[in-house]
Amino acid sequence: xxxxxxxxxxxxxxxxxxxxxxxxxxxxxxxxxxxxxxxxxxxxxxxxxxxxxxxxxxxxxxxxxxxxxxxxxxxxxxxxxxxxxxxxxxxxxxxxxxxxxxxxxxxxxxxxxxxxxxxxxxxxxxxxxxxxxxxxxxxxxxxxxxxxxxxxxxxxxxxxxxxxxxxxxxxxxxxxxxxxxxxxxxxxxxxxxxxxxxxxxxxxxxxxxxxxxxxxxxxxxxxxxxxxxxxxxxxxxxxxxxxxxxxxxxxxxxxxxxxxxxxxxxxxxxxxxxxxxxxxxxxxxxxxxxxxxxxxxxxxxxxxxxxxxxxxxxxxxxxxxxxxxxxxxxxxxxxxxxxxxxxxxxxxxxxxxxxxxxxxxxxxxxxxxxxxxxxxxxxxxxxxxxxxxxxxxxxxxxxxxxxxxxxxxxxxxxxxxxxxxxxxxxxxxxxxxxxxxxxxxxxxxxxxxxxxxxxxxxxxxxxxxxxxxxxxxxxxxxxxxxxxxxxxxxxxxxxxxxxxxxxxxxxxxxxxxxxxxxxxxxxxxxxxxxxxxxxxxxxxxxxxxxxxxxxxxxxxxxxxxxxxxxxxxxxxxxxxxxxxxxxxxxxxxxxxxxxxxxxxxxxxxxxxxxxxxxxxxxxxxxxxxxxxxxxxxxxxxxxxxxxxxxxxxxxxxxxxxxxxxxxxxxxx
Amino acid sequence: xxxxxxxxxxxxxxxxxxxxxxxxxxxxxxxxxxxxxxxxxxxxxxxxxxxxxxxxxxxxxxxxxxxxxxxxxxxxxxxxxxxxxxxxxxxxxxxxxxxxxxxxxxxxxxxxxxxxxxxxxxxxxxxxxxxxxxxxxxxxxxxxxxxxxxxxxxxxxxxxxxxxxxxxxxxxxxxxxxxxxxxxxxxxxxxxxxxxxxxxxxxxxxxxxxxxxxxxxxxxxxxxxxxxxxxxxxxxxxxxxxxxxxxxxxxxxxxxxxxxxxxxxxxxxxxxxxxxxxxxxxxxxxxxxxxxxxxxxxxxxxxxxxxxxxxxxxx
Numbered sequence: 001x002x003x004x005x006x007x008x009x010x011x012x013x014x015x016x017x018x019x020x021x022x023x024x025x026x027x028x029x030x031x032x033x034x035x036x037x038x039x040x041x042x043x044x045x046x047x048x049x050x051x052x053x054x055x056x057x058x059x060x061x062x063x064x065x066x067x068x069x070x071x072x073x074x075x076x077x078x079x080x081x082x083x084x085x086x087x088x089x090x091x092x093x094x095x096x097x098x099x100x101x102x103x104x105x106x107x108x109x110x111x112x113x114x115x116x117x118x119x120x121x122x123x124x125x126x127x128x129x130x131x132x133x134x135x136x137x138x139x140x141x142x143x144x145x146x147x148x149x150x151x152x153x154x155x156x157x158x159x160x161x162x163x164x165x166x167x168x169x170x171x172x173x174x175x176x177x178x179x180x181x182x183x184x185x186x187x188x189x190x191x192x193x194x195x196x197x198x199x200x201x202x203x204x205x206x207x208x209x210x211x212x213x214x215x216x217x218x219x220x221x222x223x224x225x226x227x228x229x230x231x232x233x234x235x236x237x238x239x240x241x242x243x244x245x246x247x248x249x250x251x252x253x254x255x256x257x258x259x260x261x262x263x264x265x266x267x268x269x270x271x272x273x274x275x276x277x278x279x280x281x282x283x284x285x286x287x288x289x290x291x292x293x294x295x296x297x298x299x300x301x302x303x304x305x306x307x308x309x310x311x312x313x314x315x316x317x318x319x320x321x322x323x324x325x326x327x328x329x330x331x332x333x334x335x336x337x338x339x340x341x342x343x344x345x346x347x348x349x350x351x352x353x354x355x356x357x358x359x360x361x362x363x364x365x366x367x368x369x370x371x372x373x374x375x376x377x378x379x380x381x382x383x384x385x386x387x388x389x390x391x392x393x394x395x396x397x398x399x400x401x402x403x404x405x406x407x408x409x410x411x412x413x414x415x416x417x418x419x420x421x422x423x424x425x426x427x428x429x430x431x432x433x434x435x436x437x438x439x440x441x442x443x444x445x446x447x448x449x450x451x452x453x454x455x456x457x458x459x460x461x462x463x464x465x466x467x468x469x470x471x472x473x474x475x476x477x478x479x480x481x482x483x484x485x486x487x488x489x490x491x492x493x494x495x496x497x498x499x500x501x502x503x504x505x506x507x508x509x510x511x512x513x514x515x516x517x518x519x520x521x522x523x524x525x526x527x528x529x530x531x532x533x534x535x536x537x538x539x540x541x542x543x544x545x546x547x548x549x550x551x552x553x554x555x556x557x558x559x560x561x562x563x564x565x566x567x568x569x570x571x572x573x574x575x576x577x578x579x580x581x582x583x584x585x586x587x588x589x590x591x592x593x594x595x596x597x598x599x600x601x602x603x604x605x606x607x608x609x610x611x612x613x614x615x616x617x618x619x620x621x622x623x624x625x626x627x628x629x630x631x632x633x634x635x636x637x638x639x640x641x642x643x644x645x646x647x648x649x650x651x652x653x654x655x656x657x658x659x660x661x662x663x664x665x666x667x668x
Numbered sequence: 669x670x671x672x673x674x675x676x677x678x679x680x681x682x683x684x685x686x687x688x689x690x691x692x693x694x695x696x697x698x699x700x701x702x703x704x705x706x707x708x709x710x711x712x713x714x715x716x717x718x719x720x721x722x723x724x725x726x727x728x729x730x731x732x733x734x735x736x737x738x739x740x741x742x743x744x745x746x747x748x749x750x751x752x753x754x755x756x757x758x759x760x761x762x763x764x765x766x767x768x769x770x771x772x773x774x775x776x777x778x779x780x781x782x783x784x785x786x787x788x789x790x791x792x793x794x795x796x797x798x799x800x801x802x803x804x805x806x807x808x809x810x811x812x813x814x815x816x817x818x819x820x821x822x823x824x825x826x827x828x829x830x831x832x833x834x835x836x837x838x839x840x841x842x843x844x845x846x847x848x849x850x851x852x853x854x855x856x857x858x859x860x861x862x863x864x865x866x867x868x869x870x871x872x873x874x875x876x877x878x879x880x881x882x883x884x885x886x887x888x889x890x891x892x893x894x895x896x897x898x899x900x901x902x903x904x905x906x907x908x909x910x911x912x913x914x915x916x917x918x919x920x921x922x923x924x925x926x927x928x929x930x931x932x933x934x935x936x937x938x939x940x941x942x943x944x945x946x947x948x949x950x951x952x953x954x955x956x957x958x959x960x961x962x963x964x965x966x967x968x969x970x971x972x973x974x975x976x977x978x979x980x981x982x983x
Binding site: 055295301302 | 729730
């Protein structure tokens with residue numbers, strides 16, 4: 001008998017590196033070089049990740065980027081770097097144990113969510129994979145994490161296992177199973193220092209570890225379920241939203257997230273200019289050993305001399321003072337630094353020239369830069385081929401794009417961003433002259449304006465994307481006592497958007513005479529998109545219906561009176577209202593909604609009575625008792641009925657009460 | 669075993685997949701066997717060039733890995749010698765120093781021209797490499813066997829750092845002699861702790877002391893035994909950090925310092941080329957030192973030849 005052949009699935013370890021999904025650095029930097037190829041200690045950022053993945057035995061790395069001008073550069077880089085590493089010219093060699101790099105691009109990838117959906121659609125991910133951001137430098141023990149992940153998957157169905165270390169998210173983790181119970185990202189916008197924890201969380205878990213500040217290096221081990229979860233929920237854009245979604249829907253889906261806080265290893269994310277400088281300092285200080293600056297990550301040759309005690313690395317062809325004034329510095333090939341210069345914690349690229357008395361602190365300087373005497377640079381990023389004149393003072397946080405020339409004695413305000421290319425004028429044909437006030441005589445530089453959002457983004461260094469508004473905006477507690485509701489501006493923004501949408505749907509429906517189910521469907525879709533609670537939905541719907549009636553009457557230029565229009569609107573939407581108004585509580589909400597609408601739009605005041613009459617008598621959506629109770633007892637919320645409203649409704653309520661008595665009498 | 673290519677070897681070295689120096693030496697010899705055994709070369713010069721390429725690439729990428737470089741240099745010498753023997757020259761020439769008789773550094777100077785095609789060259793070279801291999805494999809036992817003759821009863825010996833060779837040396841000697849070993853614990857890695865444990869399980873009386881207590885203890889010690897990474901040309905050694913401070917007190921108190929080293933650790937490196945190999949991996953994450961404080965954790969140290977009494981090797 002022939003022995004049965006066992007089919008083993010080759011477990012190829014894959015990694016996904018997200019490059020280019022969000023533009024973080026701002027234009028002057030990413031104009032010329034893609035973010036992942038920006039050099040950190042004179043090595044492109046992507047190299048650190050690829051090198052470390054290769055050491056961890058990952059067999060295939062998928063570099064995911066947006067299909068724009070930088071795609072070719074990234075592709076070329078991966079191919080060239082890969083070949084130098086391999087030392088042969090045939091890229092198709094399946095070298096056992098090597099790392100295959102695959103660059104995948106997509107047209108409209110704006111977030112991690114889009115990337116995941118695309119990868120899922122292309123079926124490139126075959127099993128568990130490691131998810132990294134392209135700008136991470138890490139020496140975490142990935143193989144150990146992967147084994148642990150695989151073991152826990154065998155025991156129980158898991159979605160993701162993450163590893164976090166220290167600063168920006170608040171985590172609650174169950175100690176025995178490492179299950180993630182609560183995750184809240186603390187952005188710069190959060191003003192409260194309290195965290196409300198639903199008690200159900202505390203019930204099931206045994207020991208809970210609370211990490212008030214966990215730093216996310218953005219390294220995650222995901223199972224193959226993750227991309228499918230992303231594609232099911234089209235509004236998940238960042239990993240945070242996925243985490244929250246999975247935790248909330250745990251009973252439904254049965255997925256859990258495990259979380260480990262790691263002790264050893266280094267991980268740093270160079271997301272913004274400041275963090276780039278910070279991570280650069282740490283790598284220069286050899287905290288990311290074995291990824292050290294003196295060994296080139298592309299060709300693995302030792303390219304710099306290294307002085308351990310001042311943490312200085314220099315190329316043999318560089319001329320610079322090796323004294324105590326120079327510490328924590330990486331100096332590229334062919335660079336000349338004058339003996340009187342002071343350098344501290346900076347990276348200089350190739351072929352730079354620094355004149356006498358130049359002071360450079362905690363900056364990143366790229367290739368071909370010429371800085372003339374007595375200039376001061378602090379915590380800034382200077383692009384390729386920049387020429388700075390004498391006595392230029394560059395304040396912290398400045399970004400000077402490639403090719404900029406600054407005249408003598410120019411002083412830049414903190415946070416200025418300059419670019420050598422003029423901003424695109426609307427008319428195209430204009431040639432904007434460089435402003436001497438900005439860049440000095442003979443200089444060429446244009447200030448790049450940033451939008452508000454980007455600036456806020458720069459402040460919170462570890463925020464993943466500008467859409468942090470969607471991900472980080474607080475959760476709407478579904479509980480009834482919402483006294484601790486933290487009012488964040490994102491909530492209001494969401495509400496406004498939602499109300500607009502509802503309004504539009506209702507107006508359109510009224511005009512076209514759409515069926516109730518369709519309207520309900522539309523409203524529900526909007527609700528899910530903006531993550532709005534049921535009470536708000538009801539309120540918005542009611543107000544929307546009334547306003548739609550108003551719109552209709554104004555649209556027909558007052559030919560129809562306001563009241564008839566509103567009445568017909570209510571009639572048209574009675575199905576919708578019935579769908580949302582089921583319990584007494586809903587009815588009270590409806591009444592509150594009418595009241596607040598009256599408060600905000602006075603024209604509705606005389607109609608309030610008519611509205612209530614309609615809803616009560618004709619459509620029987622509102623019960624008599626409820627109306628009476630509401631009127632007598634005041635609203636369940638904080639405000640009491642308007643005096644005007646009270647008087648307007650007084651008669652109606654009296655009549656209702658009489659009716660009640662009559663019907664009671666009749667029953668007797 | 670499958671054919672090992674130069675690239676794979678370098679990758680393995682880079683990813684630190686070898687546990688001991690002996691494994692590295694064996695693998696590098698194996699690599700060279702593959703090169704010699706392959707059909708890519710015709711004359712001696714070709715072979716020498718191939719070997720030289722291996723040597724330079726390892727040197728360029730990992731200058732601290734001296735063992736593979738040593739082996740390459742050995743093999744080059746073997747090839748040259750065999751070639752010359754087969755051509756009937758250079759019989760019985762005396763070499764001025766040990767290193768010259770064993771190694772040829774391809775980096776300095778041209779290699780002698782070996783342009784004749786001699787068919788037996790390949791076989792002879794392979795034989796010689798096999799001999800080298802056997803020598804490496806036996807090095808540990810041969811050194812350990814000398815323990816009995818070097819150590820006497822009731823002696824106090826100081827050793828340091830996790831060195832399997834020295835441990836083997838001492839444990840073999842312990843089967844026949846009774847002596848006392850003092851181990852320095854070597855912060856911050858605390859290598860000394862597992863060493864002390866290993867010695868205890870072998871039945872040797874052990875004392876664990878802190879690094880700073882080495883000097884006062886030295887007056888009562890009979891000998892100091894250490895292992896090494898590399899032996900440099902002037903007779904000094906490049907070894908674990910802390911060895912330099914371990915080696916000065918014996919000089920002061922006239923206590924002999926023995927270095928147990930197999931022959932594959934002899935190299936042509938000059939003493940000025942030694943770097944300390946610093947990392948900062950021990951510093952806990954998040955300690956706010958930077959930027960005013962530099963932290964440096966050295967890995968290697970140099971002991972000058974004046975402090976070394978003798979080398980115990982396997983020849």
